[in-house]
Each structure stands twice: as C-alpha cells, then as structure tokens.
Amino acid sequence: MYKKISTILFIALAYSCGSDDSSEYVPIDPYANITATFGSTINTESLANYANQTIPNYITKDNTGGNAITDKGATLGRVLFYDKNLSSNNTISCASCHQQANAFSDTTIASNGVNGTTGRHSMRLINTRFANEAKFFWDERAINLETQTTMPIKDHGEMGFSGTNGDEPFSGLITKLSTIGYYKELFQFVYGSEEITENKIQLALAQFIRSIQSFDSKYDIGRAQVANDGQPFPNFTAQENQGKNLFLSPPVFDATSNRTAGGLGCAGCHAAPEFDINPNTGNNGIIGTINGTGIDITNTRAPSLRDLVKLDGTTNGPMMHTGVITTLQAAIGHYGTINLAPGNTNLDPRLRPNGFGQQLHLTAPEVNAVIAFLRTLSGTNVYTDPKWANPFPN
CATH class of the missing domain: 1.10.760.10 (Cytochrome c-like domain)
Known part of the structure; x- marks a missing residue:
C-alpha cells in the first residue's frame, strides 16, 4: 500500500493474532538526524542545484580538476x-x-x-x-x-x-x-x-x-549582447563604457610629455570576463602586514574583481591582504601612483614600466568612469540565495 521510496526503509509488523501481513509497514527515516537538525533546510529527496547551475557561454576558465561539483x-x-x-x-x-x-x-x-x-x-x-x-x-x-x-x-x-x-x-x-x-x-x-x-x-x-x-550583474547582461568585451555594451551608460575601455586598454607612455596615456591596463592582471588574477602576477605594491611590523612581498594572489562592492556601492569589507584600502576610489588611486618601496623585489613588472613605479596621471572623470564600470560587476543573487546560506537554525 506504500509507494516504494529509495531513501526510506520499511519494517514489517505482524498482527497480534500471529498472522504475517506484509502490507502493513512503519517507515523508518535513515536520515532522521539530518531532518531533526536542519528541518526543511536540507531535504535529501530534493537537494539544491549546485551541480548544474547556468554558466554564461563566454566564461571559459574552470579549475575544478577531478573534484566535480555534485x-x-x-x-x-x-x-x-x-x-x-x-x-x-x-x-x-x-x-x-x-x-x-x-x-x-x-x-x-x-x-x-x-x-x-x-x-x-x-x-x-x-x-x-x-x-x-x-x-x-x-x-x-x-x-x-x-x-x-x-x-x-x-x-x-x-x-x-x-x-x-x-x-x-x-x-x-x-x-x-x-x-x-x-x-x-x-x-x-x-x-x-x-x-x-x-x-x-x-x-x-x-x-x-x-x-x-555570481553571473547576474549589469556587466553580464551587457556581455551577453555583444561578441566581445571591446564592443560598447548596449545597457551601459556612456560613463560605464568609458570605464570599461579604460580598464581593458593598456597604458601607453608618451616620451614627449613624459606622461602615461591610454588606459589603466587592469585587464593585464584581471582579464575579462572572469576578472580573476593572472597566475604569473607579482605583488601589487602593497607589502605591509596587518600588525604593521615588517614587510610582506609574498602576496601575489587576489580574488576575482566581481562583487568588490554591493549594488548600492557599499564595500564588501576592506580590500587587499592588509585591508588597507576601503573604497574603489582609493584602489584606483593606488594603481595610479605605484611607489617602488625599498626591499620590494617582487613588484609585478607591469606596475614598474621603464624601471619606475607606474604613474597614470588619471583625471577625476576617468577615475569616476572606472568606478562606475567596477560597480557593474556586482550581482544580487549571491547575497541571498538560500543554497549558500547557513543551514543551521538560528
């Protein structure tokens, strides 16, 4: 009388008269502790979708290796x-x-x-x-x-x-x-x-x-409508498209004016569309420590630039390994004027053209344009999706 369910075990009960009627069963839940602890948050019969999430076709990098998500x-x-x-x-x-x-x-x-x-x-x-x-x-x-x-x-x-x-x-x-x-x-x-x-x-x-x-940002909406990142995104403002171009374009040193023109060259280390860190990157000129003693030139990794800030522009905590930078403006300012500190033998070569620390001479409108672009990299779902939330009762 019961439909067979793969995760439920059944124990046959005999009638008190001694007859053996296998049509009467008491279901036993082999995951009773999971149910008692997590309630409806985790249902072994209906798991959240982790393995087959939608990934944009322009995303090509993947370091899963032999540990496929299930x-x-x-x-x-x-x-x-x-x-x-x-x-x-x-x-x-x-x-x-x-x-x-x-x-x-x-x-x-x-x-x-x-x-x-x-x-x-x-x-x-x-x-x-x-x-x-x-x-x-x-x-x-x-x-x-x-x-x-x-x-x-x-x-x-x-x-x-x-x-x-x-x-x-x-x-x-x-x-x-x-x-x-x-x-x-x-x-x-x-x-x-x-x-x-x-x-x-x-x-x-x-x-x-x-x-x-996180692939539900304004950037992703625009990127899905064009053939490559170099094209103007139809959903971007003029300022956001300018910021994108500055992000993607390398800086060019003008010997006549002794100034750097062109873009910021951010994509040299944080390539679109993943905005991850290049594996061969040196440190970025921030070589301090949280406790303020000594120097640390070994920090060469960084997270993706996606979701640096929330949609309202508030930061997701301080940036860099020391947390010394707290705004996008300060982050851009750091890369606009790189100080080649004594003892830093591991500064990324892209940040010391001609042997000196990078000097980009950015204008205020350019800084604001790059900030506007970086804000387009933030999504919404990652902050609220229950499959990534605390499964334990509060």
Whole structure:
C-alpha cells in the first residue's frame, strides 16, 4: 500500500493474532538526524542545484580538476562550511570569516579565530572556480582549493586543531565529528560510508565553495549582447563604457610629455570576463602586514574583481591582504601612483614600466568612469540565495 521510496526503509509488523501481513509497514527515516537538525533546510529527496547551475557561454576558465561539483557533495560542504563544531571551542566556522552578506568576505580587517585573529584579511570567495589560478591564500601557499579548505582548521589561531600549543591534532576533529548524528548520516548519504576522513571533508568543502557563483550583474547582461568585451555594451551608460575601455586598454607612455596615456591596463592582471588574477602576477605594491611590523612581498594572489562592492556601492569589507584600502576610489588611486618601496623585489613588472613605479596621471572623470564600470560587476543573487546560506537554525 506504500509507494516504494529509495531513501526510506520499511519494517514489517505482524498482527497480534500471529498472522504475517506484509502490507502493513512503519517507515523508518535513515536520515532522521539530518531532518531533526536542519528541518526543511536540507531535504535529501530534493537537494539544491549546485551541480548544474547556468554558466554564461563566454566564461571559459574552470579549475575544478577531478573534484566535480555534485549536489550531495556540495550539500555536505555547506554544512561543514557553517558548522562551528569544526573549531576547537565550537565558536568559529568557515562562515565566520567568509560571510554571504559580504560576498563571502569579512567587514573586519582581521577575522576573529579561536586563539587570536587571522594574519591577513579574509579573501572574498566569489567565482573561485572560474580562474586559471588554482593556488589559494594571498601568498598561494595552498596548491589547490581542496588543500586550502582544511588549513584554517589546522591553524592554532583560526580554528585550533593544530596539534601544537596544547591543541588537539586534526584527528581530534575527525573523532569529534564522528560522534555527531547528522554527520554519520551525511557522510553515508554522500560517500556510502559513515567513515569521516580529511580527504572527504576537503572534497565536500571545495565543491561547496566552487559552487558559489555570481553571473547576474549589469556587466553580464551587457556581455551577453555583444561578441566581445571591446564592443560598447548596449545597457551601459556612456560613463560605464568609458570605464570599461579604460580598464581593458593598456597604458601607453608618451616620451614627449613624459606622461602615461591610454588606459589603466587592469585587464593585464584581471582579464575579462572572469576578472580573476593572472597566475604569473607579482605583488601589487602593497607589502605591509596587518600588525604593521615588517614587510610582506609574498602576496601575489587576489580574488576575482566581481562583487568588490554591493549594488548600492557599499564595500564588501576592506580590500587587499592588509585591508588597507576601503573604497574603489582609493584602489584606483593606488594603481595610479605605484611607489617602488625599498626591499620590494617582487613588484609585478607591469606596475614598474621603464624601471619606475607606474604613474597614470588619471583625471577625476576617468577615475569616476572606472568606478562606475567596477560597480557593474556586482550581482544580487549571491547575497541571498538560500543554497549558500547557513543551514543551521538560528
């Protein structure tokens, strides 16, 4: 009398008279802990779409590698991303430093951890999948996203399973998660086994993070209507099209006037339409540290320029690894006048033409035009889509 459902087990009940009537069953939910913990937020019979999201045909970069996004894997990754149980004192999750409301970044310069604060500003996690650069962290110390996902967990200051300074090792986290009912069910659901390993955690977290995409911006609406980025976008204002041209065009040094003309050359490091960072980029001239002591010339990675700000122009937290820049105007101003600081042997060659720091001599209208263009790179859905939101009840 019951329709067969793949995820429900049935136990036959015998009548008290001793007869065996297999038409009477009591359904048993193998994912009762998932249901009890997350309610309707996670439905194992109807998962959110992570694996088959629409990607514009002009987006060609993809660093997924051998860890293809699945609805099951990304669902587990979402739970792990938001679960404070992944920290040693149950107070910090990945989402504590990478907040959906701020393009998966933080509004503070240094994010709070279990034993202090982060050494660099928390990088935005928008469109991390769509980049040639596969390495992660500002200094590229993680060879890929999978490796990166558990490094903050193993950091004494951030999430506290370092195995040093009195911390439990990562194996302590494995033991901890193995006692939690919804993880037993989730790992069984995703991998066919309750066994929890670091590799499985890495795969799931990376799938969730790579699923976070933003392609509903004014830029994307315009780009879909033209053959290439160099053409005027019909939905752009004249100012926005001017800013786009300045962004795409390289600067040209005029020896007669001893000035730089042309564009800003931003696309040399942040190529459209992904606006990711070129893998061979040096540092950008910002070599300070958050604590203000010493210099750091190893920071050569950057997030995509998409969703630098929200649609209303407010920032998604400070920019750069030190959080020293807080407005688009200040960011453009930095690249307009590059100071070649003593000791910076790793400044990107594109920022030191003729051996000197770049001097663009931008006019106020040009700066405003580039700002207008950068604002077109911001979408809306990424800030509110429930599939990337906290699955735990508030």
